[in-house]
Amino acid sequence: MASEQMRSVVPLLLVLNFCMYAILLGIGGWAMNRAIDHGFIIGPTLHLPAHFSPIYFPMGNAATGFFVTFTLIAGVVGIASILAGFDHSRVWESTSRSAAASSALIAWALTVLAMGFAWKEIDLEGRNVRLRTMEAFTIILSVTQLIYVAALYG
Numbered sequence: 001m002a003s004e005q006m007r008s009v010v011p012l013l014l015v016l017n018f019c020m021y022a023i024l025l026g027i028g029g030w031a032m033n034r035a036i037d038h039g040f041i042i043g044p045t046l047h048l049p050a051h052f053s054p055i056y057f058p059m060g061n062a063a064t065g066f067f068v069t070f071t072l073i074a075g076v077v078g079i080a081s082i083l084a085g086f087d088h089s090r091v092w093e094s095t096s097r098s099a100a101a102s103s104a105l106i107a108w109a110l111t112v113l114a115m116g117f118a119w120k121e122i123d124l125e126g127r128n129v130r131l132r133t134m135e136a137f138t139i140i141l142s143v144t145q146l147i148y149v150a151a152l153y154g
Contacts, residue, residue, distance in 0.1 A: 006151045010089045013148040014082055020141045021078040027134045028072040031057065035065070060131050061124040067117035067131075071138055074110035078145065081107040085148070101152040108145040115142045 038058040055065030081103035088100035118135040121127060127135075 006154050007089070007092055010085065010148070010151050013144060013151060014085050014089060017078065017141065017144055017148060018082045020137050020144065021075045021082065024071055024134060024137050024141065025075040025079070027130050027137075028068050028075060030130065031059070031064070031068045031134070032072065034059065035068070060127040061121060063117055063121040063124055064127065064131065067114065067121045067135075067138075070110065070117055071114040071134060074107065074114045074138075077103075077110050078107040078141075085152075088152075097152065101149065104145065104149045104152055108142070108149050111138065111142045111145050114138050 035057040039056050057064040084100045084103045088096040115138050118138045
């Protein structure tokens, strides 16, 4: 009985998480593009600044580069885990469950790591609306991905 209830919940969580990961990838892609276009430009005769960071973002604060980078990684792994989850929800057999559960667990761990950087970015303040949206989606997605992992194991 519990397996049938979980079977009806899993597709809803998959669609919700897919949409949220896609939004994270869109905003994260924008932030990465902006950082590449407006980052440090060092000529061949110029020297790097004393406190140069290769993860420099012209918007946000000191945690923004780490937050965006790990959110992009979590988003790509999350989309991949959702593809495995769609395959599992289609057949719903024990042979496909291990792939869906393990990839979902890895995606959740990376999302929680990105959420930690989101909290640090919130603590440091000084960010724009898009980064605030990205932070909110990362925090919400860490909870919904955990519910999805629990539904797979339940």
